[in-house]
Amino acid sequence: MNYETLLREHGLKVTPQRLGILSAIQEEGHMGIDDLFLQIKKKFPSISLATLYKNINTMVDVELLKEVALSGLKSRYEISKAAHAHLLCEKCGQLKDLDFDLKDLSTKIEYDSHYRMKRIDLMLSGICPDCQQQD
Ligand SMILES: [Zn+2]
Ligand SMILES: [Zn+2]
Structure with a gap:
């Protein structure tokens, strides 16, 4: 999967953080914000949770990412694909x-x-x- 193309197709700027987020989620299939934060921090030690949330929300808004709501648990995020x-x-x-x-x-x-x-x-x-x- 080419994440740069994916971002551009959704009208978003390509940033190293966004590329990192997408490849981390793709690798796991679905990720919660806490796991994602730990993972992203390895590559981008200075990233804040607020910045991570902002990037996630931007990608959810353009439907590049999908939020999977779980009752009683924190939401997970996945890269949008056919309904499943x-x-x-x-x-x-x-x-x-x-x-x-x-x-x-x-x-x-x-x-x-x-x-x-x-x-x-x-x-x-x-x-x-x-x-x-x-x-
Ligand atoms: Zn189990
Ligand atoms: Zn899924």
Whole structure:
């Protein structure tokens, strides 16, 4: 993935911090602000949490990043891609993408409810295989 192109396509200036944020998130899949801050600080020791938030919010505003809201936990951020569902481990908080055709679901729900769909967030939760072994 070319992050410079991605930033420009979304009308944003390319900065080393933004490139660092994007590659960190891409590597992990989803990241919360605290993990991201620790990671980014390794590369940019002088960055403040406020600056990190500002960069994140700017990229969320142009929909380059997507905020994944989790009830009872801090939000995680991911690089926007096709609509997908999430699977959350209730024990360790691991978040996984699920390949699931949300378009079909959306079409069906529009048909049944006569709503015009704007966004779908589908979050499923359970206990991941690693945590099951610790029982
Ligand atoms: Zn787990
Ligand atoms: Zn995701």
